[in-house]
Amino acid sequence: MQSLQFSAESSSNGMVVRDFTVDGVPGVLWSPASGAERAPLVLMGHGGGNHKQHPAMSGRAQRLVTGCGFHVAVIDAPGHGDRPRTAHDEAEIAELFRARAAGEPEGPIVVRYNDHLAELAVPEYVALLDALQELPEIGTEGPVGYWGINMGTAIGVPFVAAEPRITAAVFGQHWPDMLAGKAKQITIPIEFDLQWDDEHISRDAGLALFDAFASKEKSLHVNSGKHKELPRFEADSAVRFFARHLGGAVTAAA
Structure with missing residues (x-):
């Protein structure tokens, strides 16, 4: 058994929220305050520069827990949240800010850095599960699902490719570099989000990653808008997707 230790617990809005560490990696588990003894689990991955308690994470958890009765968990990615940055993290972040200030493409730096983080994070997600x-x-x-956009996709694609316990996943908004080969190994149902006017990820790049998945059931959700303008209603769509594939009825609370 992996070393899972709970450090705090609270209840609100129909959820029990428990902070934990697993082999020293900090995370949070959201669970129904009441309901069936056993329930499906959804693992989440947060975006780059964010953390396990980011509003996007707690908001998605609220939808899945109170709307479907699921358990939801996320851990801080390496160098994020409550985890210290290494010299490598600092160097990559500095290079990203330099490129951004100079008006240079961010993609090559983000792809390289996220690939490094995924190598570290995939074993951590296996230990978490x-x-x-x-x-x-x-x-x-x-059943177990995975939901991660942006950096959550960079970590999630190799994790799901290597983890047969995951039975449905939501991905999106990432380049195909480093991920297309792993995506070709994924055959479970997926939902994929893409922003048509993304200033960082070209349409061709986003479509190439979606196309790489070998899943017989895969759904592409394209919306107008820039990288950070993914509509909130896509979260509701993801909840319905997980309800279909993991089992459960979506209530009005979702």
């Missing part, structure tokens, strides 16, 4: 499935309220029999 191992540990959570030891909990009696989750167990090993229930």
Whole structure:
């Protein structure tokens, strides 16, 4: 069993929120305040520069927990949130800011850095899943999904490609470099988000990553707008997607 330790617990809005560490990596688990003894689990990955408690994470968790009765968990990515930055992290972030200030493309730097983070984070997500499935309220029999956009996709694609316990996933908004080969190994149902006017990721790049997935059931959701303008209603669509594939009815709370 992996070393899962809970450090704090609170309840609000129909959810029990528990902070934890697994092998020293900090995370948070959202669970229904009441309901079935066993329920599906959705693992999430946060975006670059964000953290496990970012409003996007807690908002998605609220939809999945109160709307579907699921458990939801996320951990801080390496160099993010409550985890210290290494000299490598600092150098890559400085290079990103330099390129941004100079009006140079950010993609090559982000792709390279995210690939490095994924190498570290994928084993951590495997350890997280191992540990959570030891909990009696989750167990090993229930279905598991993954939801990650941007850097969450950079980490999630290689994780899902290597992890047969994941049965449905939501990805989006990333370059195909470093990910297309892993995407070709994924055959589970996926939903994929793409911004048509993304100033960083070209339409061709976004479509190439979507096309690479070998899934027989895959849905492309394209919206007008820039990189950070992904409509909030796509979160509701993702909740319905997980309800279909993991089991559960979406209530009005979602």
